[in-house]
């Protein structure tokens with residue numbers, strides 16, 4: 001019998017009042033249920049928020065380096081279980097085992113990084129205009145923060161929200177994505193085993209419209225950090241606008257890679273494949289548009305298609321598999337719907353385009369890595385996020401046109417360029433409308449110790465990760481102290 005996983009409220013693992021649960025199903029093998037999670041609603045969320053509020057003053061009174069010690073201890077516990085946590089992640093989300101291991105390691109690094117922030121500078125001193133006056137800024141936690149996370153990075157994203165929130169002295173209520181609640185459960189479990197006081201971290205599963213909605217509506221919440229789709233993020237923003245609740249939204253992308261004519265073609269093809277297809281294209285930073293200078297268009301596309309056809313799609317726990325399944329039937333349908341739309345709009349299918357069937361494929365939600373040629377900027381496939389392994393190719397007559405195409409979307413999360421031309425690279429860095437900019441690297445694959453976030457419709461609010469993450473979870477206090485009378 002699959003295990004029943006409970007909510008964590010006030011330090012206790014508890015069932016929800018209705019006793020209803022929902023299953024966590026393996027998208028590579030739908031016969032496998034990893035566990036059942038609590039189908040919580042407003043009642044559980046309200047209790048969790050109230051308990052988080054009760055615990056907050058005591059937690060904030062603990063010196064920040066001591067708060068950081070809980071993160072260090074949890075990091076150690078997660079690292080000691082890295083292989084099994086990663087395997088659970090592959091089974092619940094579908095990404096390959098090496099990708100899952102990399103992500104769990106990243107969660108460990110995030111916990112250690114923010115554990116260390118507990119002992120680093122939370123403030124700064126500034127000279128006063130007046131004699132004998134000592135001025136400084138210090139940071140205070142906000143209080144209770146609500147964290148709403150997506151399924152595609154089920155360890156890293158909960159880690160990069162919880163760790164800065166906690167070390168800054170906030171208490172948290174996290175509502176993870178219903179498609180991948182086990183990976184965040186493992187992080188919360190490690191924090192509990194590390195001895196974090198009851199009520200400081202609260203974990204409540206349930207639907208977005210039920211538990212998620214109740215979380216953002218709770219009056220104790222001082223901030224909401226959300227990662228997910230633009231539709232939901234924009235609705236949360238509207239809902240919270242009148243309440244002076246701090247909001248951070250990390251949402252979708254339509255990320256371009258520009259390849260200039262001086263690029264090494266094999267290298268460029270590998271960058272495109274990594275960005276577009278790894279993790280089944282289910283990264284907010286995935287590349288979905290390749291913008292290629294016309295001189296190298298034909299030979300690069302030939303290499304790209306040949307390499308794409310050689311990719312191994314299957315169950316991510318098997319060695320050698322490079323691309324796992326779509327996360328569920330609905331995402332698979334979205335992928336296939338966009339493939340159909342692209343065809344109807346006149347894009348030319350170069351490879352892929354189908355659901356994979358037969359043998360193990362019949363048990364999961366597998367789709368072929370897909371490339372479309374002759375994609376025009378006005379097509380939906382060039383403008384809308386698919387969140388699957390679908391890459392559109394666009395030809396550019398020169399660098400300037402490549403930049404116009406790259407910037408001609410509502411999103412601005414990540415963008416990359418493949419070139420050895422330093423002038424063009426710097427012009428790209430200055431002109432590209434994206435929060436994450438990579439050169440001779442895929443659009444995806446960011447590191448925990450630097451700020452993360454986009455521009456335009458991709459993001460709203462302050463940055464996550466790196467030193468800037470603490471800004472969202474704290475409020476400054478400015479002190480003027482005259483030490484003579």
Ligand code: NAP
Nearest residue numbers: 150151176177178207208212213228229232250251252284
């Ligand atoms: P989603 O459907 O928007 O869900 C995200 C989270 O919001 C889930 O926990 C979901 O709960 C919850 N939710 C749904 N409706 C809600 C509501 N009315 N009130 C409160 N919470 C609600 O997104 P997703 O499908 O999980 O993730 C894919 C999207 O995330 C893509 O668009 C991707 O680009 C984006 N993403 C962005 C970043 C970034 O940093 N920019 C990173 C990763 C992913 P349920 O799971 O229970 O529905």
